[in-house]
Amino acid sequence: MTYAQPGPAPVAPTARENGSGRIVVQNLSRQFGSVHAVSDLSFVVHPGTVTGFLGPNGSGKTTTLRMVLGLITPSAGSVTISGVPFHRLAHPGRTVGAVLDTQGFHPRRSARDHLRVYAAASGVPDARADQVLELVGLSSAGRRKAGAFSMGMRQRLSLATALLGDPQVLVLDEPSNGLDPEGIVWLRGFLQSFARTGRTVLVSSHGLREIEQTVDSLVVMSRGVRVYEGTMAELGSRRRSRVLLRSADQVGLHSALVAAGTRDVTVLEDGRLAVTGADVQHLGSVALEARIAIWGMTEEHPDLEQEFLQLTAGQYTGAPPGYGPPQGYGAPPGYGPPQGYGAPPGYGPPQGRHQGRGQSW
Numbered sequence: 001m002t003y004a005q006p007g008p009a010p011v012a013p014t015a016r017e018n019g020s021g022r023i024v025v026q027n028l029s030r031q032f033g034s035v036h037a038v039s040d041l042s043f044v045v046h047p048g049t050v051t052g053f054l055g056p057n058g059s060g061k062t063t064t065l066r067m068v069l070g071l072i073t074p075s076a077g078s079v080t081i082s083g084v085p086f087h088r089l090a091h092p093g094r095t096v097g098a099v100l101d102t103q104g105f106h107p108r109r110s111a112r113d114h115l116r117v118y119a120a121a122s123g124v125p126d127a128r129a130d131q132v133l134e135l136v137g138l139s140s141a142g143r144r145k146a147g148a149f150s151m152g153m154r155q156r157l158s159l160a161t162a163l164l165g166d167p168q169v170l171v172l173d174e175p176s177n178g179l180d181p182e183g184i185v186w187l188r189g190f191l192q193s194f195a196r197t198g199r200t201v202l203v204s205s206h207g208l209r210e211i212e213q214t215v216d217s218l219v220v221m222s223r224g225v226r227v228y229e230g231t232m233a234e235l236g237s238r239r240r241s242r243v244l245l246r247s248a249d250q251v252g253l254h255s256a257l258v259a260a261g262t263r264d265v266t267v268l269e270d271g272r273l274a275v276t277g278a279d280v281q282h283l284g285s286v287a288l289e290a291r292i293a294i295w296g297m298t299e300e301h302p303d304l305e306q307e308f309l310q311l312t313a314g315q316y317t318g319a320p321p322g323y324g325p326p327q328g329y330g331a332p333p334g335y336g337p338p339q340g341y342g343a344p345p346g347y348g349p350p351q352g353r354h355q356g357r358g359q360s361w
């Protein structure tokens with residue numbers, strides 16, 4: 001699909017604005033009482049790209065987006081859009097379209113009337129309401145009451161509202177919530193097409209899988225802190241495969257591997273050894289030399305979601321039930337939880353500085 005631009009006539013940026021549509025977040029912090037929702041956060045969202053803003057529940061995404069949109073004041077740091085803070089934009093509604101929640105509709109007002117009210121408030125002609133309904137695939141539902149809309153339809157109507165001013169920048173909080181698979185594919189095409197016109201898209205999500213095919217770049221949050229900023233391709237190249245080993249003498253094999261210079265050896269919950277940074281031939285040779293029978297070797301290649309979980313591990317305190325070293329087996333040096341291979345949420349020793357609001361994944 002393509003994103004057409006049938007919107008109102010473009011407005012010229014003021015001298016203060018550079019017109020780029022670039023979002024620059026610099027050393028941004030926000031506290032709520034004792035809660036550090038966002039701490040010293042910096043990143044850039046470039047025009048012409050879809051940037052994913054990722055993190056588990058309570059990691060500070062919404063707080064950051066609200067600061068980007070000037071809805072709350074930072075405790076420290078700054079955010080600019082096209083070189084100026086949101087409140088200094090000459091035409092905020094024509095520069096930035098945002099969806100932070102999908103509840104703000106009058107239930108008895110039709111989708112079309114809802115859009116017309118917002119169009120009037122932003123100085124946009126009425127006819128734009130029908131254009132944006134068509135853009136989001138809601139033309140046939142325009143005269144229906146928004147109160148009867150499904151979650152997915154409300155998402156589309158929110159997006160339509162954000163598009164009224166034909167903005168240069170789109171900021172969307174969890175826009176795929178409630179969309180069915182077809183809706184997700186549609187949204188992906190829409191956002192990519194929008195970005196390809198040189199515009200800026202910042203889209204939050206709590207799961208990488210939901211947006212991995214949509215975004216070009218990622219900013220990943222954990223406990224209010226940025227833990228990754230880069231392209232999807234760079235994230236992919238960080239993946240390190242590992243080998244899982246079962247043998248007749250796990251303690252002996254562990255010692256032999258360490259003696260042979262294999263540094264990254266951990267013990268899994270089921271007693272297997274997990275070795276990163278060594279190939280099966282090397283491991284087989286070390287075992288043969290130590291005269292230890294190998295009962296099984298499996299090569300594992302983590303997927304992107306696992307890499308993401310590893311980045312955000314430690315967001316929540318507490319370990320899953322049953323976690324602990326294997327019984328009857330002394331923990332050798334380097335014992336620790338597996339790193340980056342499907343660690344479940346909250347996996348790992350307590351290290352969270354605060355509890356999140358929930359743990360939905």
Ligand SMILES: Nc1ncnc2c1ncn2[C@@H]1O[C@H](COP(=O)(O)OP(=O)(O)OP(=O)(O)O)[C@@H](O)[C@H]1O
Nearest residue numbers: 032035037056057058059060061062063064206357
């Ligand atoms: N108005 C507020 N008052 C007090 N604490 C708040 C407020 N807003 C957010 N927080 C806290 O700040 C932290 C970050 O919340 P935020 O909503 O930004 O996270 P999030 O990543 O958007 O989470 P979710 O995916 O669940 O929406 C949480 O601990 C939250 O409880």
